[in-house]
Amino acid sequence: GICFLLAEALNEVLFSRLHTPLSTVRAFSVSQSRHPTAGPVWNLGRLNHVAIAVPDLEKASAFYKDILGAQVSEVVPVPEHGVSVVFVNLGNTKMELLHPLGSNSPIEGFLKKNKAGGMHHICIEVDDINEAVMDLKKKEIRTLSEEAKTGAHGKPVIFLHPKDCGGVLVELEQA
The missing domain is CATH 3.10.180.10 (2,3-Dihydroxybiphenyl 1,2-Dioxygenase, domain 1)
Incomplete structure (x- = not known):
């Protein structure tokens, strides 16, 4: 029930972040610093x-x-x-x-x-x-x-x- 749904949602958030390729993370942080707002x-x-x-x-x-x-x-x-x-x-x-x-x-x-x-x-x-x-x-x-x-x-x-x-x-x- 509720516990399972919450666990699934948390897993999805945590694992989607962990499986982001490092190159994507680097590209994002570099592009962010070039365009200060x-x-x-x-x-x-x-x-x-x-x-x-x-x-x-x-x-x-x-x-x-x-x-x-x-x-x-x-x-x-x-x-x-x-x-x-x-x-x-x-x-x-x-x-x-x-x-x-x-x-x-x-x-x-x-x-x-x-x-x-x-x-x-x-x-x-x-x-x-x-x-x-x-x-x-x-x-x-x-x-x-x-x-x-x-x-x-x-x-x-x-x-x-x-x-x-x-x-x-x-x-x-x-x-």
Whole structure:
């Protein structure tokens, strides 16, 4: 189930990087240094969490808590995003287990297409979310809302369109 999907996704990311020919890496780093560009006024931070949509929040929570021994929160309703969330603390980052809340939850549609659940999005911290959004829009990266909203951690968040991010729904969160 969820564990297998996460392991497969991580394997794909890790092994695709490891199997990149060195000549490709060298060519990329050389070409980058020949064309300096002005850096953005915002900085990308650490991975905040990986969000997993789950059809059964209680069962998924029990797996991480009772089977894997992770520190797992109580269920946190986040009505403005249409989800109930359980936070799984992994020390260096978190996982968010997402379950639909309310009638127009974005997770409901995801679970209709992915009955067993699966990875929904990744969240990366930024030091200035407003600057990041302005800069990314100039680079023609679409956002799913006009401006940042308060997320499950009480901080401003915004989602970037998966079609502009290599097929991955990316959430940016103010650090």
